[in-house]
Structure formats: C-alpha cells, structure tokens
Amino acid sequence: MKILVTGGAGYIGSVVSEHLIQSGEEVVVFDNLSQGHMEAVHPRAAFVRGDLADFAAIDRVFEEHSVEAVMHFASNTLVGESVQFPLKYVGDNVTNGLNLLRAAIGHGVKRFILSSTANLFDQPERMPIDEAERIVPGSPYGESKYILERILSWFDRLEGLRYAALRYFNAAGATSHRGEDHLPESHLIPIVLQVALGQREKVQVFGGDYPTADGTCVRDYIHVADLAQAHILALGDLDRGSRVYNLGNGNGFSVLQVVQTAREVTGHPIPAVIGPRRPGDPAVLIASSERIRSELGWAPKYPKLRDIVQTAWEWHRSHPNGYCK
Numbered sequence: 001m002k003i004l005v006t007g008g009a010g011y012i013g014s015v016v017s018e019h020l021i022q023s024g025e026e027v028v029v030f031d032n033l034s035q036g037h038m039e040a041v042h043p044r045a046a047f048v049r050g051d052l053a054d055f056a057a058i059d060r061v062f063e064e065h066s067v068e069a070v071m072h073f074a075s076n077t078l079v080g081e082s083v084q085f086p087l088k089y090v091g092d093n094v095t096n097g098l099n100l101l102r103a104a105i106g107h108g109v110k111r112f113i114l115s116s117t118a119n120l121f122d123q124p125e126r127m128p129i130d131e132a133e134r135i136v137p138g139s140p141y142g143e144s145k146y147i148l149e150r151i152l153s154w155f156d157r158l159e160g161l162r163y164a165a166l167r168y169f170n171a172a173g174a175t176s177h178r179g180e181d182h183l184p185e186s187h188l189i190p191i192v193l194q195v196a197l198g199q200r201e202k203v204q205v206f207g208g209d210y211p212t213a214d215g216t217c218v219r220d221y222i223h224v225a226d227l228a229q230a231h232i233l234a235l236g237d238l239d240r241g242s243r244v245y246n247l248g249n250g251n252g253f254s255v256l257q258v259v260q261t262a263r264e265v266t267g268h269p270i271p272a273v274i275g276p277r278r279p280g281d282p283a284v285l286i287a288s289s290e291r292i293r294s295e296l297g298w299a300p301k302y303p304k305l306r307d308i309v310q311t312a313w314e315w316h317r318s319h320p321n322g323y324c325k
C-alpha cells in the first residue's frame with residue numbers, strides 16, 4: 001500500500017515510516033522540515049518538501065502519487081507553547097489538518113490515521129485512563145487534536161472515511177537510526193541524556209510537591225517503536241471501522257525514577273534539582289491500552305523503562321548533536 005506520512009521527518013513520523021517500509025509498504029513523506037530533519041527521512045521513502053498550509057502543494061502530492069492511506073503526524077506539538085500562542089494550534093493545526101483531509105477526500109482516499117494525544121484528558125476521573133474517560137483538553141494543543149478527531153468522525157459518517165485516532169502518552173526511546181531531536185529540546189528523557197553527555201550541567205525537575213509517591217509528576221513512557229507497531233496494526237484493521245485508542249505502557253514512572261534509571265543506564269551521576277512546577281502539567285497520566293491490546297493484539301515490545309531509556313541512550317551517544325553533522 002502507498003502511504004502518505006505527513007511529518008515523516010519528525011521523531012514519531014520518521015520511526016513509523018521506517019517500520020512501514022520494513023513491513024513492505026511504500027511511503028511518501030510530506031514535511032516542511034521546520035522541525036523535522038532530512039536525515040531522519042528513510043532513504044527508501046519518496047520525499048516532498050512542503051507545507052500543509054499550502055493546499056495546492058498537498059493536493060499535488062495526491063495528484064502525483066497514488067496514495068491509499070494517510071498518516072498525519074505534522075503538527076505543532078508543544079502544550080506550553082500552545083497556551084502562549086493558541087492560534088498556532090486551534091488555528092494552524094486545524095487548518096492544516098483540514099487541507100490534508102480535503103485533498104485526501106478529493107482524491108478518494110478513505111483511510112486516515114491521526115496522531116492524537118493524552119492532552120485530551122486534563123481532569124481524569126480514573127487512572128489508568130481508558131477511552132471512556134471524559135474528554136477535557138488541557139490546552140489549545142489538546143483542543144486542536146480533539147477538533148480533528150471530531151471532524152474525522154463526521155467524515156466517517158458522511159463520506160465513509162475510516163480513521164484511527166491514536167492518543168499517545170509519552171513517546172520515548174529510539175531505533176538504531178532514528179531518535180528524538182528537537183530544537184530547543186523540552187522533553188525529559190533527551191534532556192536527562194544530554195546531561196549524561198556533558199551537554200548540560202543538570203536537569204531541572206518541574207515540581208516536587210505533587211500528590212505522588214516522591215512528589216514529582218508521573219507519566220506513561222511508551223517506546224516509539226511500539227507506537228509504530230500500533231499504527232501498522234490500526235491501518236491493517238481500518239476496513240472494519242473507525243476507532244480511537246489510548247496508547248501507553250500502562251505503567252507510570254515519576255520524573256525522579258526516570259532520572260534514576262538514566263543514571264543506571266549511563267553510569268553518569270546526572271545531577272537533578274527540584275524547581276517550580278511547569279504550568280499545565282497534571283500530576284499523573286497513565287494510559288489503559290486494554291482496548292488496542294484486545295482488539296488488535298497490540299503488545300509493547302519495550303514495557304520496561306530501563307529498555308526504553310537504553311535505546312534512547314544508544315541513539316544519543318551515536319548522535320551527540322542529534323541529526324546535525
């Protein structure tokens with residue numbers, strides 16, 4: 001099958017492309033390289049540089065390639081930034097998604113996978129969080145993903161589009177060739193590993209007074225290769241109908257547990273200091289992925305935090321400056 005991967009030069013999109021190609025699919029990557037890296041694009045993927053804000057550019061991709069399915073990763077993704085610049089999120093993320101959808105529908109493409117987010121669950125009533133949890137977006141970022149989920153559900157009803165919305169919890173880890181490289185870096189595991197590489201002096205822990213066992217936030221870290229596998233399974237099952245899945249390991253780890261694990265993996269003392277809370281961070285986010293396990297037989301290959309951090313460490317050690325040479 002020929003699959004259009006928007007954001008295929010980014011962290012998750014590039015790893016999913018790698019897995020699609022390994023499983024025999026054809027991939028067309030569409031990316032504006034504003035956050036992604038050309039080096040992350042799989043050499044066997046066709047690459048089109050372009051911006052989803054430009055309808056003609058994305059429409060041309062469907063014109064020129066016989067795309068059969070879309071995986072949509074290209075997005076602004078930072079919760080904090082979305083609170084500062086809401087229109088970049090409820091504006092651009094939504095408009096760009098609509099351009100993509102309009103082009104896909106216009107060319108008769110009826111399979112669509114959306115990167116969605118745990119940021120839909122700002123006030124969870126149960127932990128772990130399953131798909132029955134009340135949706136309360138925690139930021140304009142979460143809202144933009146929820147709007148896209150809602151729009152997709154209308155196209156399912158009205159146009160026969162089949163979609164899967166995959167709500168990632170904390171993507172982490174790396175394959176041998178592809179890992180996490182953001183500028184500036186804001187994610188915990190890469191920051192901790194940059195300390196181990198001697199590129200930062202210490203890690204600042206955002207808040208030590210949360211109602212958790214050690215006072216730091218608890219998150220569900222899921223290996224990016226396990227996310228990739230979930231996309232492949234979801235695509236393979238789309239003909240049976242649209243669905244939404246929460247995707248995590250089902251285990252929560254605190255910020256201090258992540259730092260401690262990284263110390264064990266890297267052998268570096270990784271100094272950590274407790275600082276103020278980061279606005280918008282809920283205390284605990286853990287996914288229940290029972291639905292995708294039972295419906296699609298998905299099971300993470302990397303359930304252990306140590307293995308996730310180990311793969312990230314191997315990538316960071318072999319790419320100390322990220323993708324930059």
Ligand code: UDP
Pocket residue numbers: 079169170186187188189191203204205206207217218219255278281
């Ligand atoms: N965090 C931290 N220090 C950092 C970066 C992140 O304490 O320098 C915490 C953050 O508050 C959250 C967890 O680590 O509780 C994971 O944050 P990340 O930004 O990696 O992912 P998010 O949970 O925001 O998707």
